[in-house]
Amino acid sequence: MIVVLCLSFFLILLIGAPIMTALGLSAALALQSGERPLLIVVQMAYQSLDSFSLMAVPFFILAGHLMQSGGIARRLVRLANALVGWIRGGLGAVAVLTSMLFATVSGSSSATTAAVGSVLIPEMERKGYPKSFAASITASSGELGAIIPPSIPMIVYALTANVSVGSLFIAGILPGLIVTLSLILTVCVIARIKGFDEVSKVNLSEWITELCVAFREAVLALMMPVIILGGIYGGLFTATEASCIAVLYGLVLGLFVYKEITYKNLLVIFSRAAVMSAIILLIVAFAAVFAYLLTINQVPQRVAVLLGSVTDSPIVFLLLVNVMLFIAGMFIEALAAILIIVPILAPISIGFGIDPIHFGIIVIMNLAVGMVTPPVGVNLFVVCEVAQLKMHQLARHLIIFLGVLVADIILITYVPAISTIFL
Numbered sequence: 001m002i003v004v005l006c007l008s009f010f011l012i013l014l015i016g017a018p019i020m021t022a023l024g025l026s027a028a029l030a031l032q033s034g035e036r037p038l039l040i041v042v043q044m045a046y047q048s049l050d051s052f053s054l055m056a057v058p059f060f061i062l063a064g065h066l067m068q069s070g071g072i073a074r075r076l077v078r079l080a081n082a083l084v085g086w087i088r089g090g091l092g093a094v095a096v097l098t099s100m101l102f103a104t105v106s107g108s109s110s111a112t113t114a115a116v117g118s119v120l121i122p123e124m125e126r127k128g129y130p131k132s133f134a135a136s137i138t139a140s141s142g143e144l145g146a147i148i149p150p151s152i153p154m155i156v157y158a159l160t161a162n163v164s165v166g167s168l169f170i171a172g173i174l175p176g177l178i179v180t181l182s183l184i185l186t187v188c189v190i191a192r193i194k195g196f197d198e199v200s201k202v203n204l205s206e207w208i209t210e211l212c213v214a215f216r217e218a219v220l221a222l223m224m225p226v227i228i229l230g231g232i233y234g235g236l237f238t239a240t241e242a243s244c245i246a247v248l249y250g251l252v253l254g255l256f257v258y259k260e261i262t263y264k265n266l267l268v269i270f271s272r273a274a275v276m277s278a279i280i281l282l283i284v285a286f287a288a289v290f291a292y293l294l295t296i297n298q299v300p301q302r303v304a305v306l307l308g309s310v311t312d313s314p315i316v317f318l319l320l321v322n323v324m325l326f327i328a329g330m331f332i333e334a335l336a337a338i339l340i341i342v343p344i345l346a347p348i349s350i351g352f353g354i355d356p357i358h359f360g361i362i363v364i365m366n367l368a369v370g371m372v373t374p375p376v377g378v379n380l381f382v383v384c385e386v387a388q389l390k391m392h393q394l395a396r397h398l399i400i401f402l403g404v405l406v407a408d409i410i411l412i413t414y415v416p417a418i419s420t421i422f423l
């Protein structure tokens with residue numbers, strides 16, 4: 001059954017089928033080969049979606065779409081530009097910082113990449129950035145949508161590993177800031193070496209004035225993550241209730257405060273959010289069936305025995321996990337990978353004495369990097385569509401950012417306090 005499951009999964013992926021199709025069809029073929037009833041597919045898929053906590057996913061997606069359409073991206077770009085636009089390589093740094101800020105309201109890596117890329121890639125190109133470099137910056141920083149809370153992959157991980165969503169959100173703050181700073185430094189160093197993005201000097205009073213104006217415009221948007229995280233961590237509401245509050249806040253902001261959302265385009269916003277939610281939840285449903293087949297065939301136990309025979313060191317175990325997750329992220333969409341791999345690795349990590357919240361951040365970080373690695377890098381597809389480029393045109397610049405992101409993963413893996421200091 002396991003041979004049929006894995007072989008059919010990769011064969012269906014190779015012919016270009018969507019990940020949800022590969023997961024569901026391979027599970028059905030495996031059940032058929034083992035003479036098990038196909039009704040199991042429907043039962044397990046429904047059971048996996050019958051969760052109060054999982055309701056946070058469509059609501060956070062809708063909140064992100066409301067914020068994206070309500071003029072939030074433009075205000076966040078202005079704030080980021082006021083903060084770092086005056087330094088050499090500042091416009092690239094603005095793209096990274098805007099991605100971080102937008103991630104706090106979107107919860108989605110691909111939504112962050114699309115929103116920031118559509119605004120800033122043309123601007124960077126006009127300022128002398130090679131288009132492939134501008135696109136690489138956007139794709140790499142877009143992964144912050146999965147790391148900075150509220151994060152949809154974190155919600156799915158919390159459900160799969162039975163840990164607190166709120167704790168994962170808090171644990172993702174400092175790693176997200178580290179990734180942001182490392183990417184900004186990389187952009188600025190490259191800009192200085194290559195000699196593009198020259199800026200004129202700005203005196204202190206002008207800078208403070210522009211910063212105050214930009215902050216005043218963006219302050220209401222920046223309040224959303226404060227409300228969400230403050231409410232969850234303060235025990236006022238759950239992550240699911242927070243997602244509903246985020247939708248209400250986004251509606252009020254877009255309709256009545258910024259007035260950039262009209263009643264006519266609400267239908268478009270809701271329909272786009274519904275389609276994206278359906279895609280994500282179908283992946284969750286069929287990945288749960290896939291994981292169920294792995295479990296009943298004792299794959300987690302066999303992997304635990306194998307890893308135990310290879311090493312008894314948590315340091316070596318984490319190194320092996322990073323390599324495994326990095327490779328998995330190249331071929332499997334992040335949510336599917338979480339639902340398939342986490343039930344196998346999470347219990348083993350506890351056996352090695354690793355904090356489950358810290359391990360969750362390691363998993364999220366690796367799979368977030370998988371969003372910018374070919375051949376199944378979601379952010380790469382989005383940014384190539386926005387910039388009208390082929391994926392191979394990004395390779396020369398993208399490999400630099402991937403190196404930086406891998407260094408960030410190693411740092412966060414072996415310094416647990418980065419993830420757990422606020423818990």
